[in-house]
Amino acid sequence: MSAPTQSPETRTSSVGQNAPRPAGNASAAAALEVRGLTVHYGHIEAVRGIDLTLEPGGITALVGANGAGKSTTLLALSGLLPKLAGSVVFNGEDITRLAPHQIVARGIVQVPEGRAILTTMTVRENLELGAYRLGGNAAAKDFDYVFALFPRLKERLDGVAGNLSGGEQQMLAIARALMAKPRLLLLDEPSMGLAPIVVQEIFRALRSINADGLTLFLVEQNVRQALKIAQRGYVLENGSLALSGSGKELLNHPRVLQAYLGV
Numbered sequence: 001m002s003a004p005t006q007s008p009e010t011r012t013s014s015v016g017q018n019a020p021r022p023a024g025n026a027s028a029a030a031a032l033e034v035r036g037l038t039v040h041y042g043h044i045e046a047v048r049g050i051d052l053t054l055e056p057g058g059i060t061a062l063v064g065a066n067g068a069g070k071s072t073t074l075l076a077l078s079g080l081l082p083k084l085a086g087s088v089v090f091n092g093e094d095i096t097r098l099a100p101h102q103i104v105a106r107g108i109v110q111v112p113e114g115r116a117i118l119t120t121m122t123v124r125e126n127l128e129l130g131a132y133r134l135g136g137n138a139a140a141k142d143f144d145y146v147f148a149l150f151p152r153l154k155e156r157l158d159g160v161a162g163n164l165s166g167g168e169q170q171m172l173a174i175a176r177a178l179m180a181k182p183r184l185l186l187l188d189e190p191s192m193g194l195a196p197i198v199v200q201e202i203f204r205a206l207r208s209i210n211a212d213g214l215t216l217f218l219v220e221q222n223v224r225q226a227l228k229i230a231q232r233g234y235v236l237e238n239g240s241l242a243l244s245g246s247g248k249e250l251l252n253h254p255r256v257l258q259a260y261l262g263v
């Protein structure tokens with residue numbers, strides 16, 4: 001059973017009021033309001049009426065254990081899973097019932113769990129596919145932006161993506177999403193299966209992308225790393241929100257310390 005949602009978030013300072021102007025590969029900072037989101041797989045109640053607020057220009061983390069409902073939440077936000085109940089408002093527009101391609105067209109782009117890069121295609125071709133939402137014309141400055149973030153992708157540009165290491169494939173998945181000039185980037189466990197040093201590299205890049213003005217929603221089992229870079233965090237347990245607050249508050253919360261950080 002999940003504990004009722006506590007609300008240190010009422011004390012959380014907003015990062016949205018003076019959101020930075022995007023200098024990188026974001027179109028504009030964007031906000032998302034989720035109310036009562038409910039998603040079932042048949043009789044399995046995977047997500048049970050959750051509320052989330054993503055401030056424009058911020059990093060929001062959704063953390064929790066295996067099977068808590070994190071991926072289901074992201075897939076529902078992307079329109080890839082039907083919502084049984086609830087509403088999703090993006091920059092003032094109700095997008096609850098939009099199809100996945102319409103949601104992508106609004107600038108909500110997901111980096112899926114397991115990366116889903118096209119392993120038989122080259123790094124360049126994967127990146128060009130990312131620009132599909134913009135008519136397929138990948139601009140040189142967009143390539144330059146992702147190469148500055150991940151120089152290794154430039155070195156491997158004409159190599160087959162399947163030959164990249166796990167960390168490089170994650171970099172490619174993030175870079176491909178950035179080629180679409182998102183307004184909101186949804187990331188499903190970018191640290192999964194990566195060595196700690198590579199995780200650090202990925203999280204440094206996420207901070208940098210966010211500093212350039214892009215709003216991030218980060219789903220992670222790596223609770224410590226995610227809450228460290230997030231202004232606001234939510235803890236999901238058995239499909240319900242157990243806690244919410246600033247990243248710092250949650251990192252020091254006894255329940256988080258005990259259940260997720262082994263302290």
Ligand code: ATP
Nearest residue numbers: 041044046064065066067068069070071072073221
């Ligand atoms: P993980 O880190 O393992 O991806 P998660 O927090 O993302 O965990 P979900 O994958 O969203 O969790 O799963 C939430 C619940 O829904 C779990 O009980 C899971 O077994 C169930 N579930 C997920 N996908 C399906 C599916 N396609 N059909 C039926 N049940 C599913």
